[in-house]
Amino acid sequence: MSSFFRKVFSNYSCPDGLYVDKEGCKLLFIELYGRKPNKEEMKCILSFSESNINGEPIGITFSGFLSSVQMLQKHFQNLPHIDEHNRLSFDCLDLNSRDFVTINDLHKIWSRYLPSLPSGLLRTIFREFDQDCDGRVSYEDYLHTTKFKM
Template identity: 30%
Template sequence: MVAMFFSEAGARPWTWEASPSEHKKWVEVFKACDEDNKGYLSREDFKVAVIMLFGYKPSKIEADFAMSSVNPNASGILLEEFLSIVRKKKEVRLHWNEIRHIFTAFDRHYRGYLTLEDFKTAFKQVAPKLSERTVLDVFREVDQDSDGLVSFRDFEYAMNYGQNEA
């Protein structure tokens, strides 16, 4: 049902590409963090690069995951691997921000949750041809715990599920 809603509402799979200036910045950060110009980032170099680009120190799990993606014959993260990791991180962050923005637009009373009335009001504005029945069906499906309220977590799950299914 959620996938049907996204289809009827004209949703498309979420895509994003880095601008040339952003790509250049990532390369510059890689070079700045590549101590001794060895051609790769060590675990510590990678952590510094994430701090420079995203403003937080990656957890041990995140660093382990990044390092596990490295070619076993390499001593660290090569530039192309780094660019791929950064692109994916940026894409996920932008997608999450987009979902948060949509949720906030629906939450006109700033309560931190959505009601059926919030859904009806929003859909009258953005998809006026959707039937009330469809809006009700979507609301019920998004309301994971059937309490009549949609939390951001419920909404985020539905948006990601819908995008993967559309």
């Protein structure tokens, strides 16, 4: 899973590749969770920001990013409505109500809503979710990946 996070982080990092700025942090969150972060979530992410010698924030490092993801995962797991949210999220991806999602389903969704996403990254994401490597992401695969422990 760490390679997935490294890839996502590098998509939004500054040219030096060491930091992601505040706007990049928002985009990272959107890519990981499929929605904009609320104020509390953004505050959590930015609490891991690094500052320069003048005390000005410069961004979040990869290790800070991983720490923020761990903290957010704990937060999400403690929410009472998380199972309903997971089911609704999965159902949005399950275009044909078959209780599984294929790579073609994801291509249809992403070509409409995020056409700039490289297809190689989409395949990488799909492989991370396809736990049993059967070419489909079942609801169980989806839950396993969204409730991972780092």
